[in-house]
Amino acid sequence: MTFIAQIIILLVLVGGVVAYIGNLVGKSIGKRRLTLFNLRPRHTAMTITVISGSLIALFTFLIVITISQDARTAILGLERLKTQVELKNQEVKAANRALIDLNNELERKRAQQEELEAKLTGAKNEIAVLQTARAKLSQEIKTTRQGQLLFKNGDIISVSLIQAGPDHDKLIDGLRRIIAGADLELMTMGIKVQGGVIAVLPEEFDDAVDSLTGKVGVYIVKLIAGRNVLWGEKVPAAFDFELNQLIYPGGEEIGEREIPAGLSEEKIQQEIMSLLKSVHLSARTAGIIPDNTGSIGSLPYSQIFELAKKIKAGKKPVTLKVVAKKEIFMIGPLEVDFKTVAK
Incomplete structure (x- = not known):
C-alpha cells in the first residue's frame, strides 16, 4: 500500500473516532444542561463541537507523524528539505558555471596546442633545411680539406x-x-x-x-x-x-679624368691607374665578360710610364680620355687608347 493511501485511511479512522467521541460528549452535556465559562447550554454545546473538530485535526496530525516516518519527513523536514534543495540548486549552478569555464579553458588549450603544433612543424622543417645545408657545407669542407680545390x-x-x-x-x-x-x-x-x-x-x-x-x-x-x-x-x-653583343664602338669614350699641372710623374701614374680601374669597372658593368683568370684586358706598364712622362712634360692641366681602340664585344678583351686634351 502506498504512503498516500495509508494517510487517507488513517485520517478517516481518526476523524471518525474523534467525531464520535465529540458527539457523545456534546449529547451528555446537552442532556445535563452543563455550562462552561458561564455560557448558556446551547453555546456550551457549540464550543464543545468546535473543540472536538480542533482535536480531530490535532490528534490526526500527532498520530500521523507518530506512526509514519515518511509523514514526519514530509511535514517536519519540509523546510529543511527546501533549504537543502536550494543549496543543491546553487551547487548545480556553480558546477555548471565551472563546467562552462573548464570548457572555455579547454578550447583555449586546444587552440594553443594547435598553434604550438604548427610552430613545431615549421621548426622541424627549418631544422631539416638547416641540417641539409649543414651536411652540404660539411661535405664541401671535407672535400676542401682532402685536396686542393680546382x-x-x-x-x-x-x-x-x-x-x-x-x-x-x-x-x-x-x-x-x-x-x-x-x-x-x-x-x-x-x-x-x-x-x-x-x-x-x-x-x-x-x-x-x-x-x-x-x-x-x-x-x-x-x-x-x-x-x-x-x-x-x-x-x-x-x-x-x-x-x-657590341659593347663599345671603335673610338667611343669610356672614361676621363682631369689631371692638374704640377703633379709628379709618380702621381700622374697613380691617376692613370685609378682611371683605368674605373674604366674596367664600367666595362664589367656594361657587360664585358672576364676570362677564366678574371681579367678583361690589360696595358703594358711601359705605355702608362710613357704617357705620364708626356703629360708631365706638357706642364699644363689636361683632360685624359680613355677610348675604345676598336669595336669591343662582350667577349672582350678591353683594348683602349688614350687621348689628352689640353685645357
Missing part, C-alpha cells in the same frame, strides 16, 4: 665563341673543339684524367646543339663547373650561351 660550383672553366645557325654538324664539331681546348688547357696545368678532364652529359650536349641550331649570330660559349672539383678529378661541366 673549381668551385659555378666557376667559369673557359670562354669561347661559336657561330650559331642551322648547320647541325658544324655546331657539334665547334662544341667538341671547345671542350677539347678546355681539356688541353687543363692538361697543360698538369691535370691528367683518363678519358678527358671535362665531362658534359650527352643529353646536355644535344640540348646545347639544338639551342644553337635555332639561333642566328655569334654566341659566347661558357663552360661552367657543375660542382666543386678537386685537383685531379674529372670536371662535370655545362654550357651557357649568350649573344656576343
